[in-house]
Amino acid sequence: MSESTTQHPPVPPDDLKRALTIARPDSDQTVPHIGLVGDTYTITVSGEDTAGRFCVIDMHIPPGGGPAPHRHDFEETFILLDGEMEATFRGKKSLVRAGDTINIPANAPHQFHNSSSKPVRLLCICSPSGQEHFFKEVGVPVATRTTAPPKLDKEQQQRFMEKAKALAPKYRTELLKEA
Template sequence: MSESTPQYPPLPPDNLQRTLTLARPDTDQTLPHIGLVGDTYTITVSGDETNGRFCVIDMHIPPGGGPAPHRHDFEETFILLEGEMEATFRGKKSLVRAGDTINIPANAPHQFHNSSSKPVRLLCICSPAGQEKFFQEVGIPVATRTAAPPKLDKEQQEQFMEKAKALAPKYHTELLKEAY
């Protein structure tokens, strides 16, 4: 009696239309640096470069920064490179330190907050891609990876929030009104 070997389809050929992406967020002037909610997000790998499979965003979060509670229909993985932050997942708070990785499952309510006195740097990987387009559409271009977005007065903050609320459903995101 011979054992059968499972048959797997062969790998497709290399797509020569796709190219290597090399991102240098501190020196590459062509990368988009986006100011959003007081933070600065640099898109290092866009969904256009991965056939929509994922995107990578280099996040600079100053003390006190981080987004409000939200949820979305894609996976989000954070790799903390520098500093420490507080992550809240389904109402439970965790301290995340440099070197740690967390994954937020699709549709789960969450937020992160830099409660320290030093900036935090993290990589955010969204799968599938699309979140980077939301950031580009709602955010404000800034000069560098660590440049602070312009301060918004009360009226500008209200306009920003209205724009974010209007665009969020287009990008499969729900902005939650309060902590969970």
């Protein structure tokens, strides 16, 4: 059978129960801003908006910020909007600059770190969705897209890490030891 005569299923009908999502992270009071590990993550598109296909998180990473090494069973794409950061993928470091896009395959160990003197802004797309729920469960609500989370003392940091480690498997995530 030639390509022109191959039968393909039709495109499904429009799901009228789903709506257009418009997020305005700097002005919409209903958009959640989550403080986590010194960073601020704003959930602009949740899995509820995409029938679980993906979520979008607007990330504000201050100098020195970024998560510890980890891996998870979902794809993660980062689009760097402002600044530059260091991305470590399977132990190899790369410099990522504004305008760059990187994709982290599912299950690959990685981390990102803002080693510059200016804040970094990036969009994170997780597919399928779910990571936004992890952030909501372990982080704390903050006022705006750039509001820093409260500083944690040593005891609070330990409680946070215990909570994150306990919840990570629920969200198909593994927290790795620092290299």
